Amino acid sequence: MLTPEQIATIAEELAEADRTHSVVPRITARYPEATIEDSYAIQGVWRDQNLAAGRRLVGRKIGLTSKAMQQATGITEPDYGVMFDDTVHASGAEIPVDHFSNVRIEVELAFVLARPLSGPDCTLEQTLDAIDYAVPALEVLNSHIELEGRTIVDTISDNAAYGAMVLGDERRRPDEIDLRWVPGVLSRNGEVEETGVAAGVLGHPATGVAWLANKFHQHGARLEAGEIILAGSFTRPMWVSRGDDVHCDYREMGTVTCRFV
Template sequence: MLSKEQHISIADELAEAERTHTMVPLLTQRFPDMTVEDSYAVQREWVRRGIENGRRLVGRKIGLTSKVMQEATGITEPDYGAIFEDMIFENGSVIEHDRFSSVRIEVELAFKLKKELSGPNATIFDVLSATEYVVPALEILDSRIEMDGRTIVDTISDNAAMGAMVYGGNPVAPDAVDLRWVSALLYRNESIEDTGVAAAVLNHPAMGVAWLANKLHAHGDTLAAGDIILAGSFTKPMWVHPGDTVHADYGSLGAITCRFI
């Protein structure tokens, strides 16, 4: 593993890249012995300083939980990142494109927890019991590290490429619908770009949340009551440019729209 000083130095780079909307060179090219545990240590340091600077941690995102996302990235294991309050946009928001270094959109479901959820043996039933409601959400992916050739180590260090999220539609109790069959149509500027079904996320989107609770336990952490959990994408990332309008139709669960300027 890298030293604590190296973890801090990398977190400094990423914080500056976030501030300036730029990208840093691939970590794995500069630190070829860097491990997944190193990357989570970098992420924890980045989160720690965010909290220290007044940002409020409100949840987590899970990434790379579906085959389509694993194939799109060439990465075969899930990861997670932090969600700060200032990363959340409401349905219908107009969002400044240049607050990010790059913008891609993913279609997801968000779980709002009503009680603590912890590992090491959390199951889908524990997740459903701990969930207050599930709501449609879009994840805005951002990259503070160069994208070509990046590995799971680069991605995790980069807060799992979390940029922001947009939520909307109709919240539902976790047992009100079969969450596996929640589907969405993703549009950019009135043209359909992709479709997906939530079962693509580990056969059930709640499985992603269970994975996260168990992974966090291994890192000495837990999911708290009130946390928002993005469960993972069931569409491939869609590039978005200034002037684009994004619309995701979830059928009976409503729709989400946002515009980038």
């Protein structure tokens, strides 16, 4: 495991990479002894520094919950990160591409909690009961660590590669729609690039929320009412560049669009 001094040093390195929109060498190449616990400690130091600077936490992202994403990254277990208020965009937003590194887009559903959710044995049924509504979302990936050869330790340390999200306008309660069969048809500049259905996320997109509630219980925490939980992608990530128009069709849950400038 890493020392507190090493954890603080890496957290500051990643904070500087975030400020300068740059990429640093893999943590695991330089600190092969680093563990998953270390990576969440690094993320926690970075999170607390941002909170102290006045940013407001609005939710959590869950990643690597689908076979498509696990195969794309070579990582076989979910992870999670934090989301701040200044990273949330409405559909139709123009997003500065220079604010991110290794910029890619994923297709997801987000859930807003009506009441707190905690483990240790939180089920899918309990999770659906605690959800206020689901909304279609695009996640903007922002990777400050070189991609080749990275492990889950690298990804978690880098706030699970979260950069921003773009939320749609359609809101549905879990009892209004079979969330497993919500589709996503992702296009770039009018050309379809990726497709999938939400069941690709652990069989049901809200399963990841239950997983996160149980994971948080291990650390004496819970998910709070009003939090946005970005539940994980059911397509592979799509690379984007300046000038790209992104459009995703979720059928009965509407569309989400953005443009990178």
